[in-house]
Amino acid sequence: MFYDERIELERGKIARNGILLATLYALLCGMLRWMNVLLNMDGSHTYPKSYYYLPVWFEIAVAVTGLVCLAVGLFFSLGRPKDERLTAECAAYWRRAGTLQLFVSLAALALFYPLSLLVQTNINYAAVDTMQVAVNLFLLLAAYVAFAFKERDxxxxxxxxxxxxxxxxxxxxxxxxxxxxxCGLGISCRSTALGALWLQHTRIPEMLLASLLLWLLIFIILAITYTMLSVLERLSYEKRRVLSGATFATLLLVILLRAAYTAVEALLLNSGATMVEQLIALNYFAWLPLAAGFWFVLFLIYFYHEYRETGRDRLARVGFLLVLGAEVPGGALDFLLSVFQMIFHRSIIENIEQNLLFGKINGWLAAFTYLVFLAGFVLLIAGPVRRALVGKKHLIPATLLTAVALGVEIFLYTQLHGNTLLLIRDGIALIRQLYLALFLFLLSRSISEGDSAAIRE
Amino acid sequence: MENNRMREARTKLHLSQGELARQIGVSRQTINMIENGGYNPTIELCIRICRALGLTLNDLFWEE
Incomplete structure (x- = not known):
């Protein structure tokens, strides 16, 4: 019978940290989205009280479950001697609590998604969709779990x-x-029927379609994430190079997905639709760059650990972490800012100064994450070059390209505004991912050649 | 602290880390970490290791 106490202990710690992360995220997102509802409701209409909190019930469910689990966990070990048995019991508790919060999150999403969508369309305010919030949360947790698992072997x-x-x-x-x-789809369909009675609407076919689309997307995203993780785990376990030709091709596919979103965005921006219509349509495709960004991060995590196992340059390892920090927390910050921006959506449309202010905030945040990325990338390539793993021929064009891209981005932020700026920024982010992937592939090849030469000697 | 006695006992029986791990019901990485001093096993796991290697707790885990 397989029972590894070390794995169970580590899984307990990871579950505890995951609960904390999910709870903080839900609290923050929930507050921002609730403010969005309150401030964007059209004052000329009177809405039922339920309309004011329905859109954030997903976050409330996640946050309340998390807070209860954390509180119980905190008092679990009070007054008991700290020994091996208590450690094992605590780990078992956190694992169960993590599973509970996961199932409550999925059930809450299934139950409240159709209702929150109905409220949003009834009062016609632009908002970040519950689906985006849920997908962002699941992918953030997946990135943390992947990193934590690999860190603890x-x-x-x-x-x-x-x-x-x-x-x-x-x-x-x-x-x-x-x-x-x-099962989630089944609950959502039931919720749609309940909503028809409670909120007295007749949009059952639209709500059912929206629920079907939600669960299809969730299945696709989680299935691809799990499959990628499984492939990376197998390669890593067998000590094969993670960034081989096949995985590099998959990485390119991930980058192409992000490019596809940029193309969809460009089409919508030129379609003549209103801003609210564009935002609602983009909500259904907003998972593309989110998911593509996190899948890219999965590769970075595994490659970072592979690189670390070779005992290479410490500076390069710091560089990796900075690059990861730019992609994951930077991406999550960007998402939270878009949620925050929705709070002032109506006033932004009417007030050009606020519009410009938010444009600048977006710009500064993007510039900051890009600087973090740039610092990490320079450290990443400086180390191997110093050890002559990768020839200088890779360093010079990579550095020049990075500096040019940064310069162009800063210039554009000061000169362009609105939709064109969004497209240019997404394009630059794509190029950034592309040359990072290319560099990692070349580095991986160099490490393999170095190892082969060492074996031959 | 590294556990060289455990490593020696294992190699004397011509067991790889993976084979010993499978006998005991743990992961190869856990055996590796115990031998390299990266993880302190509980008393229960120590006993399972001793039974698999045919030695006593004193032989494998007592600090001299």
Missing amino acids: IYFNYAALESPRYGLAVLKNLGKLGILTL
Whole structure:
């Protein structure tokens, strides 16, 4: 019987940190979105009281569950001697609490998504959709779990990693995920019917379609994330180079997904639709850059750990962490800012000065995360170059390209505004990911060649 | 602190870390971390290791 106490302890710690992360995120997002509802409600109409809090019930459910779990966990060990048995019991508690919060989050999303969508369309205010909030939360947690697992040298698919039927085990888990999302869809359909009675609406076909789309997207995103994680775990466990040709091709696909979103954005911006219509339409595709960004981060996490295991340059490892920091927290900050911006949506449209102010805030935040990325990238390539792992031929064009891109971006922020700026910024982010991926691929090849030469000697 | 006695006992029996891990029901990484001093096993796991290697707690885990 497989029971590894070390893995169970580490999973407990990771679950505890995950609960904390999810709770903080839900509290912050919930507050910002609730303010959005209050400040954007059209004052000329009287709405039912339920309209004022329905849109944030997902965040309330996640936050309340998290706070209760954290409070119980805090008092769990009070007054008891701190020994091996208590440590094991605490770890078991946190694992169960983490599972509970995950299921409550999914159930809350299923139950409240149709209702929050109805409120949003009834009162016609632009807002960041509950779906985006949920997808952002799940991907943030997935990135943290992937990093934490790899940091502690434990694996998600431990039971099957050494089995020749690893692929089958992964498929079985994907099947379980499918069943879970079908349950979610079932709850959402039920919620739609309840909403028809409670909120007295007749938009049942639209709500059912929206629920179907939500759960299809959630299944696609979680299935792709889990499959990528499974492939990376297997490669990492067998000590093969993570950034091989096949995974590099997948990384390019991830970058292309982000490019697809930029293309959709460009089409919508030129379609003549109103800003509210554009925002509602983009909500359905907003998962593309979010998911693509986090999948890119998964590769970075595994490559960082692979690079660290070779015992290479400490500065390069710091560089990796800075690059990760720009992609993950930077992406999450960007998302929260867009939620914050929605609070003042009406006044932004009417007041050109506020419009410019938010444009500048967006600009400064993007510039800050880009500077963090740039610092990390320079450290990342300086180390290997110094150790002659990668030739100087890679350093000079990579540095020049980075400096030019940064200069162009700063110039554009001072000269351009509005929609054109959004497109240019997304384009630069794509280029940034592309040359980072290319550099990592070349570095991986160099490390492989270096290892082969050492073995031959 | 590294546990060289455990490593020696394992290699005497011609067991790899993975084989020992499978016998005991833990991961290869955990055996590796115990041998390299990166993880302190509980008494229960120590006993399982001792049974698998046919030695006593004193032989493998007592600090001299």
